Amino acid sequence: MELNKYQQELFEKQRPVIEKFGKRTWGWSIFFLLWILLGGYALYLQISKGHGITGMRDNVVWGLYIANFIFFIGISYAGAVISGILHILKVEWRKPIIRIAEMITVIATIIGPVYILLCVGRLDRLHHLILYPRLQSPITWDVLAISTYFTGSVIFLYLALIKDFAIYRDAKLNIPKWKQKMYKILAIGYRGTPSQKRHIRISTNLMAIMIIPLAIIVHSVLSWIFGMTLRPGWHSTIFGPYFVLAAIYSGTGVLIMSMWVYRRMYKLNSHLTDKHFIYLGYIMMVLGAAYGYFTFSEYLTDWFSSQKWDSEVIEKIFNPAKYGWWFLFSNVAGIIIPVLIVALPATRKPNFIALASFFMVLALWVKRYLIIVPTLESPLLPMQDTRMEYVKYSATWVEWALTFAGIATFFLFFTLASKFVTIIPISEFGDKEKQVVPGPVADKEKELATV
């Protein structure tokens, strides 16, 4: 593969990252592994002793795990929607960030469903989902949607990787044989012939179009696990779009955070520029405002009409002695701060935007918790139970260990992936004049340019 000057420069910059597995990388990987091991031990206890060692009980049947599940599937939207939409719109500045976005998607989609498995009492019977499937159940919808979405995301990521694999294969990198061989296999004989280029272009366009409705389906179906029940706080018609929007929003946040980390770690300032942060910041601001609007309208209707059951949940969420402070945090850090940080020119800086993203992502995790737990703590019949653990949910160390293990897995996978492929795709950057991909949109652009 012939590299142009720009590509060469970009490649040389990232070459050491994929050639060496440095001490610092080892250190971090071992650190993440230790967390995962702790999670593994917790999982072993949970399987061998039963779910009794979690904080879940008959009223609050789901807890942290489901919150994590929604959270991880949510952040996976970084690649699906952000990268997908920007691809369809042929936004040029997307090119350095698509790899990060799509890696977030694939890794988060691997981790997310694990949390739903952690809620399952009989993992030994998972094959029943295939042996005795019932299409009426939103869980079956979820299984179908997520597996399709995962497959689509992997293909989308891989399509953008093929050209890069060919570059790594031909670059005479100083790497072990197996890695060289992997690149060779994964490049599937790509030589950059016009027909190969065309195939990849068409497939990528198709996948970019397909991944968007798929992603919307996934989070809608996920929200319907709650929306289809008769529980106050869950039984809401806006849950589908509300969840989808929150997912894209948190995905954008994670994308900004990852960009910030990589930029610092690998000194990629010339490629992941301030412009990227500001543009993604704008997207985040718009999503944040829309998310705020959804939140407002959801809680306003419940509070204003004040039906008995809705009020009970609202009372728990608004009451400072219960979940009030958490709810306040989820709205201040999840809506007001990110919108303001981007809106004000003084704070519209990469560091501020990244910090706001961090708190926003945290706030959205808290929000997921607040969607699940207070509703489950408010059954329609009075609980009249004297067992405190049945009345009020509090997660045990097992659940927390597995939560952190999930986050550690996310980081570990990301670290390993960044040692295997370049974080900034190289092949995406053609010569200046070749950058404009021929096609209906590009033709139109040309037309406009001549006018």
Add this chain to the structure above:
Amino acid sequence: MDEESIERVLILFNPPYSVAMKEDQITDKGRRDFLKTAAVATIATAACGSLACSCSSKNASAGQKVKLLSPDGELVEIDSAYLNYQEHMAIVSKLEARQGIAGKKFVMVVDLSRCKNARKCVSACQKWHYRPEETEWLTVKLMQDSDKSAPYWFPKQCFHCDNPPCVKVCPVDATFKRQDGLVLIDNERCIGCKFCMAACPYSTRVFNWNEPEIPDVIQGQSYSAETGVPAKVGTVEKCDFCPDRTREGLLPPCVEACPNGVFYFGDENEDTVSNGDETLSFTQLIKDRAAYRFMEELGTKPRVYYLPPKDRQFPVERGYENLPDKLKDRFRDVMENKTHSEE
């Protein structure tokens, strides 16, 4: 004889007997005249899975021969000394347990004016299903509909809804609705996702969070969705209206145990309900006493009707005063609120 007809015979003659003996002890006696025989028990070992039964001679009236239908459809004759009565034997096939009893439509009427929270129903239920004290498939709540209204005792079991939210959401068909109206759980199918528990608006279902303690009596017994025993860790369970008893024409233990005749159980098709002491017309009863279904507005169409707590037989305190402290704590809020508003 094909399997279908065996099942039919099993329904016709299904006394809950098991047999513990070696095959060579059985004298074969041809299969044609078995329909004429009234006392046919089933050798259920193979037909319904494995059984826990030991060679006991409790009901030994040795010498008396009993005709039995073997799993292969052979009619055999054995000594009655080898028969063992077994309470929770799985007497129907798995398929049959999913279909339900033909022609029946089970229904329950709960007379709230008679309940004084004696809790005999709760313990009878736990005893029959071998459930520990903290697992209450049937529970008695103290309800107070609004601040000023009088509290009343409210026994609550599974409502066996005709539009069951739990069944709708099950991803593996582990909980199902039968033709006789019952909603049951197959705990050999259940994957323990707990979606049904989240979906049930009445908090009816309980989960085996830890390995359940199985008493020796039912140790190793084959499971059936109709008997509900033995319990399994990581699966959901709930009140099942005791279909193994109703198959025999018996009332559920909660109905029998109630000292005040609160529960009426019966068949909507026959239009009769009984609390053990009196048998009434179901339609007449719910008409005369203005029966209602709990939270009708949810659209779940429960099969349990409540008779409003009018002209009560006991003051509500009767169910509270003599309770152990642990149970008193459950209702303290409501009771204290009540005395407060009376002042």
